[in-house]
Amino acid sequence: MSNFGYTRGMQTDDAKTYSKISKLIGVASLVVLVGLTLAVFLYQRESIDGGDFELQYRNQPWRFSEHANDINILYIGYAKCPDVCPMTLSHVAQALKQLGPADQQKVSFFFLSVDRDHDNQDDVATYASQFNPSFIGLSGTREQIDNVSRLYHATYIIDPDPNSRLGYSISHADRIHFLDRKGKVITKIQSPHSSDEIASALKGLL
């Protein structure tokens, strides 16, 4: 009996410990579950790239959805960039030449200058059109530019460079965004890139 009682006592203690542990596990898994849900939610929000946006073209309001094509290539840089931006614009222009004329019509290219303080909007438009007459050079208010930068997670930093004649330089991602008609990112190409890589991405999407 005593033995039984002892055993019982043990069982009761065990049960208490067990229930404590299971409560702990319950709370812990709840915390993990909430954490995971939050992570997935944040991840999804992070991975939702793009949407419609407004900018300016030659000082006129310009809305993406009104100019969207089957495939839209968006590149974010600045016109006074001597190296990375013109190389990328050349790569895209060369890639387009690898497509047939009908396919070329289905692709639009938009170059956004984030340098609204130094890049005159007519200059940005003229600059872009020299790589391919269909290229559209855009800019906008700082709010419009920063909205696009947020939509596509395209950070840029304006750094003063007093040693340089320009006086500043703009660090930006060398990333080519391929957008659908709604402005959502279908795919991206990071630097270093080539015209062949861009052409095969386009052929895959068309």
Place this chain on the structure above:
Amino acid sequence: MNSRIASPLTSVIGSFLAFAVVSVSGHSNAQAVTPVTPRLDLERGYVFAPLAGSPATAGYGVLTNISKETLTIVGVNSESFKAIELHETKEENGLMKMKRLPKLTLKPQQKFELKPGGNHLMLFEANPLVKQGDRVTLVFQIEDKTGKPTIQSPVDVPVKARP
């Protein structure tokens, strides 16, 4: 083989003659006519023709110290551009960051590659007459032993259209 030997020989004789002419023509002129010995080469060098809408363009090639001494480049200039700077482009946290290199030291035979998306010459405000198919002279300024940029080394490069 003969011509390979002959050409440095001719240039040595040429320099000697030039020096002799300068010496003969009088001391007052000697200062102005400093014989220029190329110390740098820009292999496969070129600059991109400027585009409307941007005051800046870029130049590339493999910069090589072809002299027998270590050289420190402290500047570049040209009659065809308002200013030229040596720049590097580096990727930092996913961003392409461009910065001016105030100096570049090259040991004899050392090379420094300038290529799109990396190191480059940034050329500002081209003479409006500069167009593709032209050749432009880029003059590299090199420090002498006292640290003054007195040594000049010119290179001639073609102006190419952006592809």
